[in-house]
Amino acid sequence: MTRALITLWLGLLLLCNYGLAEEEKHRNKQQQFLSKLLEHYDVNDWPNANKSDATEVYVQMFLNSFGSLNAANMDYSIDVFLRQSWLDHRLNFAKANGANRSRITINDPVVQGRIWKPDTFFNNVKDAEIHRVTMNNVLLRLNATGHVLYSMRVTLKLSCNMEFKYYPFDRQDCDVSISSYANTDDVIKYHWVDDTPIDLPDELEIAQFDLLNFDTRETTQHFVTGDFSGLVVQFVLRRQNGYHVLQTYIPTILIVAISWVSFWLDPNAVPGRVSLGVTTLLTLTTLASGIRQSLPPVSYVKAIDVWVGMCMIMVFGALLEFTFVNWLANKKIVNPGNTFRVPRILAGSDAEQLACAEDPAAKPPTTYMMYARALDRLCRVLFPGGFLLFNLIYWPYYLIQQYSDPDPLPVEQ
Known part of the structure; x- marks a missing residue:
């Protein structure tokens, strides 16, 4: 039994050594062949x-993945x-001995x-x-006819000159430009390969x-050191609006709407109306600051700037309206005969007081509280109506700018 196990073990050892020897022989044969091929190369x-x-x-380029555009940088x-191929007659081994x-x-x-x-x-x-x-991840393959395939996998961070005039309803054209570093076009x-x-x-x-x-297009770059052949591929990208609608537009709309709550508070409710106006203004300012941090400091006005600016005007206007209303509510009427009539549609619950003011025998009001409340009622319609009108102009204009170009050509797969 022991002799049989020893014999089996020796057989396996000899078989393994034979396989290694054949592999080494094959490797040495390929090395000898390449050495002979590159002897005078x-x-x-x-x-x-x-x-x-x-x-x-x-x-030819295969895009394994396409990262998101960084607007700030x-x-x-x-x-x-990146796959490159060329013909090198010196590497033709179709008729070589042992090939x-x-x-x-x-x-x-x-x-x-x-x-x-190529460099x-x-x-x-x-x-x-x-x-x-x-x-x-580099592939170098030689064909018997002398054709060489040189492929490598690379991750690139490329610059892209972006235009943010219509941000976040913008379209960007980003290039990938390649050329030879030291060898001129001679x-x-x-x-580009003809097929894909x-x-x-x-x-x-x-x-x-x-x-x-x-x-894709072929170019020639002219420098003081010579003319260099190059290639350019331009990608046309359109920004999706869902992220910014959820993260920017809806929150700002809610902040503006909250500022209108002050129109339903009493003109003398100073702590509540001031706190509401200042809080919404500071919240909107903080949100606008976060938006600016994700964008480069460009000098022109962007679509997002128009929106945030209008929202700030609405919130700040509501705060200024309270200041004027509170001043009216506490200002004494010196000459009741010079006061103008408040339309009954704006009088609301002050209709009885309005009737008393029109009755000569009745005691006239001592302050402009009725006018302050009437102004609040008027702003309940003016502010939402003005903001709605702004939305009816803003959204169609920028969406038309984003989608006004002809239908894109189908992307080749």
């Missing part, structure tokens, strides 16, 4: 250096697979560094990171925004 020369022609680099982040494969994937960073690659960079990048979990020419230059996942979600469309 000069990484400093571009593929068409002997012909003095530019190398055509074809670019005017930037946004994307997670992309029994149609393509080779190179994972060794040292070997990758021995192969020429592509992002013109409007603020920060970038290549993913390294669980290993460097060395590298960039092109920008690939998107089936369900791409962008916080607070809808992706309406994107447009």
Whole structure:
């Protein structure tokens, strides 16, 4: 029994050693093949250096995710697979001895560094990171015909010149611009791939925004150091209104409506009306300060500024109205004959007092309390009516500005 177990263990050991030996043999064979292929390869020369022609680099991007736009910093982040392909005749191994494969994937960073690659960079990048979990997310694949595929996964924070005139009913156009850093257009020419230059996942979600469309184009950038070939993709984004309606517009509407409660309080209820007016004004000021913190300090007026400004006017107007009403309620009538008549529609419960004022035999009122109450009743209609009229102008105007453009082209999937 013991001899049988020993024999089995030795057999397994020999089989394992044989597998490792075959794997090592295969690895050494591929290393020898790559060493022979790159024996006379000069990484400093571009593929068409002997012909003095530019190398055509074809670019395709897959958007893994699209981060939310940061209005305060005017930037946004994307997670992309950047894929570049070109033809390098020096790497053609279709007729090479020992080449029994149609393509080779190179994972060794040292070997990758021995192969020429375009020095592509992002013109409007603020920060970038290549993913390294669980290993460097970089793919270098050689085809037997000499075509090279160079792909990497990167997370980019890109600048975007935003316009906030219609914020939060705005649309933003954000670019991704790439070009060669050191090689002019006589060395590298960039092109978008003909089939799906920008690939998107089936369900791409962008916080607070809808992706309406994107447009790709090829450009040439002119600097004092030369002309550089480049590519640009422009994303057209429209802001969603649900977040701001819930977080800004509805709370401010409620604050303005609460300030109107003072019109139903007695003109001499000084503590209650003052506390109500000051509290609503301070609450609205705090809310407006929080809105400004999420936006850059631009000099022009935004749509949100128009709204908050009107809300402050309404709240401050209610506070000023109480000041005038309280002054009327406590001001003595010196000459009753010079007072004007209050319309009965505004008299309300003071109709009897109004009748007494019109009767010469009756005792005239000593203060303008009746007029103060009439003004309160008038403001109960004027303030909500004025705010309603403002809403009927504000919302259609900015919503039309946001949705007035032609229907967006369907986003390619």
